[in-house]
Amino acid sequence: MKDEFMMYKLSETVKVTSKISTELFEKFNVKRGLRNADHTGVLVGLTNIGDVVGYDRLDDGTLQPVAGKLLYRGIDIDDLAHCAQKEHRSGFEEVIYLLLSGALPDEDALRQFSRMLCESMALEKQTKIAIIDLEGQDIMNILARTVLEMYNYDPDPDDTSRDNLMRQSLELISKFPAIIAYAYNILRHSAKGQSLHIRHPNDNVSIAENFLYMVKGSQGYTDLDVRVLDLALILHAEHGGGNNSTFAVRVTSSTGTDTYSSIAAGIGSLKGPLHGGANLQVGRMITHLKDVIKDWTNAQEIDDYFAKMLAKEVYDRKGLIYGIGHAVYTVSDPRAVLLKEMAKDLAKEKGRDAEFAFMQLLEERAIHSITHRKNAKTKKQVCANVDFYSGFVYDMIGLPKEVYTPLFAMSRIVGWCAHRIEELNFDDRRIIRPAYKNISSPVAFTPLKQR
Ligand SMILES: CC(=O)SCCNC(=O)CCNC(=O)[C@H](O)C(C)(C)COP(=O)(O)OP(=O)(O)OC[C@H]1O[C@@H](n2cnc3c(N)ncnc32)[C@H](O)[C@@H]1OP(=O)(O)O
Numbered sequence: 001m002k003d004e005f006m007m008y009k010l011s012e013t014v015k016v017t018s019k020i021s022t023e024l025f026e027k028f029n030v031k032r033g034l035r036n037a038d039h040t041g042v043l044v045g046l047t048n049i050g051d052v053v054g055y056d057r058l059d060d061g062t063l064q065p066v067a068g069k070l071l072y073r074g075i076d077i078d079d080l081a082h083c084a085q086k087e088h089r090s091g092f093e094e095v096i097y098l099l100l101s102g103a104l105p106d107e108d109a110l111r112q113f114s115r116m117l118c119e120s121m122a123l124e125k126q127t128k129i130a131i132i133d134l135e136g137q138d139i140m141n142i143l144a145r146t147v148l149e150m151y152n153y154d155p156d157p158d159d160t161s162r163d164n165l166m167r168q169s170l171e172l173i174s175k176f177p178a179i180i181a182y183a184y185n186i187l188r189h190s191a192k193g194q195s196l197h198i199r200h201p202n203d204n205v206s207i208a209e210n211f212l213y214m215v216k217g218s219q220g221y222t223d224l225d226v227r228v229l230d231l232a233l234i235l236h237a238e239h240g241g242g243n244n245s246t247f248a249v250r251v252t253s254s255t256g257t258d259t260y261s262s263i264a265a266g267i268g269s270l271k272g273p274l275h276g277g278a279n280l281q282v283g284r285m286i287t288h289l290k291d292v293i294k295d296w297t298n299a300q301e302i303d304d305y306f307a308k309m310l311a312k313e314v315y316d317r318k319g320l321i322y323g324i325g326h327a328v329y330t331v332s333d334p335r336a337v338l339l340k341e342m343a344k345d346l347a348k349e350k351g352r353d354a355e356f357a358f359m360q361l362l363e364e365r366a367i368h369s370i371t372h373r374k375n376a377k378t379k380k381q382v383c384a385n386v387d388f389y390s391g392f393v394y395d396m397i398g399l400p401k402e403v404y405t406p407l408f409a410m411s412r413i414v415g416w417c418a419h420r421i422e423e424l425n426f427d428d429r430r431i432i433r434p435a436y437k438n439i440s441s442p443v444a445f446t447p448l449k450q451r
């Protein structure tokens with residue numbers, strides 16, 4: 001038997017053995033996707049870090065959709081984002097301090113903290129060599145592998161005491177920008193034949209600015225670009241304990257494993273197209289839609305195409321419109337609202353109003369099409385999520401698609417670290433270990449010669 005046929009045979013067998021009928025989930029009251037029947041998440045933990053609000057629960061137990069709110073340690077992200085922008089200073093460092101410690105820094109503390117992060121941004125020689133060695137097409141995979149490699153250079157990698165976790169968190173948060181920037185520059189060099197730049201981070205500039213500098217050089221960005229990236233970093237930093245990547249970090253942390261293994265799990269989760277990887281999928285989808293939709297202002301033409309997408313007849317045949325829908329948000333995702341505001345201003349500045357108007361119409365028609373789709377099992381209200389406008393914003397400040405999802409990780413590493421510290425520090429913590437009911441019947445063993 002040829003190896004290819006063996007693989008085909010194995011896969012065909014799995015087609016049958018992996019089938020589990022939906023009725024069985026209902027029969028055994030299994031919370032598919034750890035979700036209740038009303039789509040809310042099963043309550044599996046408590047946290048002091050982020051609060052994601054998408055609905056109110058009324059006295060009769062039903063849900064009332066509300067405009068989305070996101071709080072970091074009790075503080076509304078609208079306030080964090082608008083205040084930093086109004087004061088013309090970077091806000092991401094303040095958010096890191098807040099999420100990790102639980103309180104806002106005063107001016108002195110913020111200055112010292114920002115300097116500390118900046119000074120720890122440069123990568124050790126071994127890490128740089130590891131990134132060059134790990135040449136590959138996907139920066140999320142390079143990031144995960146680099147993080148795993150960093151275990152070897154840590155003098156105390158397995159110590160899960162709070163002090164050590166804080167040290168490791170600050171190291172990882174400060175080093176992600178250089179890892180991503182260098183990995184992209186190496187990819188650009190090897191895949192596109194461009195010159196290779198390994199720029200040392202600058203002292204006394206924000207994380208957002210340092211990232212742009214390391215990717216594009218000092219002539220390659222403007223003050224506005226820095227402000228835009230800083231906003232994106234503020235908005236992606238944390239999303240409660242239940243989002244898939246943070247939960248992956250909490251699940252792995254609950255075993256007592258080391259920080260690098262746990263963060264690599266978070267990166268793997270975030271890469272998925274239903275989670276952080278959706279920003280890349282939105283970019284691809286919009287490029288496709290710009291091509292196939294002849295009249296960018298024609299709602300009917302868009303509706304017709306979306307109907308075919310939802311019916312899995314065109315595009316990637318997954319039946320999804322990327323950047324739309326959310327497990328918690330219903331009326332709006334507050335991050336998408338802020339990114340959309342930013343996208344509108346930027347589009348005006350960069351002469352891309354027609355594209356912005358097209359995106360806005362796509363958003364409106366996507367929500368309409370999902371709400372009115374054929375054979376819908378539920379009528380849950382959907383809205384644009386954080387990934388809908390982020391790629392467009394990155395594109396307008398000249399960032400390549402290869403870094404869209406890594407930028408999400410560069411920010412979300414903060415939430416992951418805060419949750420890992422929390423997971424390893426509350427009283428009476430336990431290993432996370434839910435149950436799977438086995439539904440197969442017992443099978444008698446058949447000796448090899450009799451099969
Ligand atoms: C940072 C982030 O992770 S944000 C999310 C990024 N992901 C995406 O943008 C991918 C597209 N979106 C989706 O796949 C989903 O909306 C998710 C994964 C984000 C949320 O999934 P769920 O919470 O399981 O969806 P939910 O239960 O609220 O969906 C309700 C219904 O709307 C449908 N729906 C929701 N979003 C979409 C979508 N984008 N395209 C098509 N149908 C959708 C669901 O299939 C479901 O249909 P059904 O009732 O007929 O079964």
Ligand SMILES: O=C([O-])CC(=O)C(=O)O
Binds near residue numbers: 243
């Ligand atoms: O909360 C979720 O399920 C996904 C999300 O928006 C995030 O992690 O930012």
